[in-house]
Amino acid sequence: MLAPGRTYDEVVSRFRWKIPDRYNIAVDVCDRQDPEAVALIYVDEAGAETRYTFGTLAELSNRLANALAHRGVGRGDRVGILLGQCPETALTHLAVYKLGAVAVPLFSLFGPDALEYRLSHSGARAVVTDGPGLAKVLEIRDRLPELELVLTTGSDTPAGVLPFWDELRAGAPDREPADTGADDPALIIYTSGTTGPPKGALHAHRTLLGHLPGVEFPHEFFPQPGDRFWTPADWAWIGGLIDVLLPSWHHGVPVLAYRARKFDPEEAFFRMGRHAVRNAFLPPTALRMMRQVDDPSRFGARLRTVGSGGESLGEDTLAWGREALGVTINEFYGQTEVNLVVSNCAGVMEVRPGSMGRPVPGHTVAVIDEAGNPLPPGEMGEVAVRRPDPVMFLGYWRNPEATRRKFTGEWCRTGDLARADEEGYLWFQGRSDDLILSAGYRIGPTEIEDSLMQHPAVARAAVIGSPDPVRGEVVKAYLVLAPGWEATAELERQIQEHVRSRLAAHEYPRRISFVEELPLTATGKIKRDVLRRWDREGR
Numbered sequence: 001m002l003a004p005g006r007t008y009d010e011v012v013s014r015f016r017w018k019i020p021d022r023y024n025i026a027v028d029v030c031d032r033q034d035p036e037a038v039a040l041i042y043v044d045e046a047g048a049e050t051r052y053t054f055g056t057l058a059e060l061s062n063r064l065a066n067a068l069a070h071r072g073v074g075r076g077d078r079v080g081i082l083l084g085q086c087p088e089t090a091l092t093h094l095a096v097y098k099l100g101a102v103a104v105p106l107f108s109l110f111g112p113d114a115l116e117y118r119l120s121h122s123g124a125r126a127v128v129t130d131g132p133g134l135a136k137v138l139e140i141r142d143r144l145p146e147l148e149l150v151l152t153t154g155s156d157t158p159a160g161v162l163p164f165w166d167e168l169r170a171g172a173p174d175r176e177p178a179d180t181g182a183d184d185p186a187l188i189i190y191t192s193g194t195t196g197p198p199k200g201a202l203h204a205h206r207t208l209l210g211h212l213p214g215v216e217f218p219h220e221f222f223p224q225p226g227d228r229f230w231t232p233a234d235w236a237w238i239g240g241l242i243d244v245l246l247p248s249w250h251h252g253v254p255v256l257a258y259r260a261r262k263f264d265p266e267e268a269f270f271r272m273g274r275h276a277v278r279n280a281f282l283p284p285t286a287l288r289m290m291r292q293v294d295d296p297s298r299f300g301a302r303l304r305t306v307g308s309g310g311e312s313l314g315e316d317t318l319a320w321g322r323e324a325l326g327v328t329i330n331e332f333y334g335q336t337e338v339n340l341v342v343s344n345c346a347g348v349m350e351v352r353p354g355s356m357g358r359p360v361p362g363h364t365v366a367v368i369d370e371a372g373n374p375l376p377p378g379e380m381g382e383v384a385v386r387r388p389d390p391v392m393f394l395g396y397w398r399n400p401e402a403t404r405r406k407f408t409g410e411w412c413r414t415g416d417l418a419r420a421d422e423e424g425y426l427w428f429q430g431r432s433d434d435l436i437l438s439a440g441y442r443i444g445p446t447e448i449e450d451s452l453m454q455h456p457a458v459a460r461a462a463v464i465g466s467p468d469p470v471r472g473e474v475v476k477a478y479l480v481l482a483p484g485w486e487a488t489a490e491l492e493r494q495i496q497e498h499v500r501s502r503l504a505a506h507e508y509p510r511r512i513s514f515v516e517e518l519p520l521t522a523t524g525k526i527k528r529d530v531l532r533r534w535d536r537e538g539r
Helices: 008-014 025-031 054-070 087-099 112-122 131-143 164-170 207-216 238-250 265-274 284-290 315-325 400-406 445-453 489-502 528-536
Strands: 038-043 049-053 078-082 102-106 126-129 149-152 185-190 200-204 255-257 279-281 305-309 330-333 365-368 381-386 411-420 426-431 436-438 441-443 458-468 472-481 511-514
Touching: 025 054, 025 087, 025 207, 025 238, 038 054, 038 087, 049 054, 054 087, 054 164, 078 087, 078 112, 078 131, 087 102, 087 185, 087 238, 102 112, 112 131, 112 200, 126 131, 131 149, 149 164, 207 238, 238 255, 238 279, 265 284, 284 315, 365 411, 426 445, 436 458, 436 472, 445 458, 445 472, 445 489, 458 528, 472 528, 489 511
Parallel strands: 038 255, 078 102, 078 126, 102 185, 126 149, 279 305, 305 330, 472 511
Antiparallel strands: 038 049, 185 200, 365 381, 381 411, 411 426, 436 441, 458 472
8 A cells, every 4th residue: 555655756765565475356355354344336227226245245256156166167267257337247256266267357338249259269168247248148159169158147048048146146155265376367358459459468366456556646545534436437447447446445445336328427426426436537538528517516526536547638627627526637547468557646746737647656667769778858769667567467368479579678568659758757649559750750649639639620539640652651630520610621721730830840630531430449549540441441
């Protein structure tokens, strides 16, 4: 746990890792907690509320682990979890860890093709899902020879499918959890597939301990008395599961589970007020929608901390957060393989709009060149994290070559470009594979996209490098227009001049395409590989 200090340097100097040799996530976040304390407040889509104590979760997860073991699931087996933000998701995770098996979180909105790839690639032996998910699993089951066991929380249980709650209740209430080492595999989280097929990042049990400083720091030395956490992020993603649910339970802090099929910003404010949420992880897309709500104070939310990550918020959103939420939104940075390694913490450091923050205590982060040498302040390079580090993944599942390419010596390369300033703040510039090389200039897309978004006609923007016979590449922008604007040649010239006048002549988009929507991954990231294909097709 981070020790509070007066300055960033003081907090860093005090921090020491404490990673035991033997460690099991489920024992940590559930079995060792106060059995009478509230762990989960679940609100279903109808608004009905159910509370679960740590003692209840311990018994139910023991029953489920015993039921799965009876069906042949054992140590090292992969178990797919195709569920939303609900108690069954948490119970399945706990049961899998108690078995020494490996959880494979799956986003509930994945289609059959996405599910087939992940279930097949992981070699999942079992999958737990709900009614809508079951229909998709049954569609592909014949093509998944390793998938032996399907459990559903839904009411319809066709032949070959087991009812989740009936199976759970049949299991014995006591179980000795697997004696796992800190480095033993615990879960596989698939990358979002921005470039190429998704890769399965295999994480050890210790990854939760590695995440803790990155949760405690942006949430102003979490936990504090009365803290209660919520996020609209799905627990199938690392941001919902290991940035919110599991670290909260490590500290004995209750979590609100509520996720509507479609995010409603007013409902978000209402739920945070109704359930006395004090800590929230709110992705940038959610914050943009919440900014449109008039007088959010009427919902009675009393937040202590808000963290956000995924893309830069900008000065306007930070100012809105201070006014409307009463907090400084602390932005943080990480990726599926090495998560929560850079962050802001307004309590001990200046928050600089547009910056990712500074390295989280306990992690060594640098901007490196292609040979793996740390670069001086001001020079653009690739963000890298030095190993060993408890938050770092074990490797890509069934992909040793990709794992090898991920590292240069002691550095794990993130693939993200940034600059560091003299005080160690990092400034995101774009993905390394999104780098635009134009007439000798190395151009990152983020700064251009930020400039484009400042034009009133632009609702969303994405930038790529488009091949050019003279310059090698030129900047090309794909733009979604705000309501009331029409795509015209004159507007295109205005937008180009807007960027040229604010950045530099070599950075303005020489080519612009107006589109109805941008291609996004399930986590809201721009699919630049799709944009590059569009460009090749002349779109």
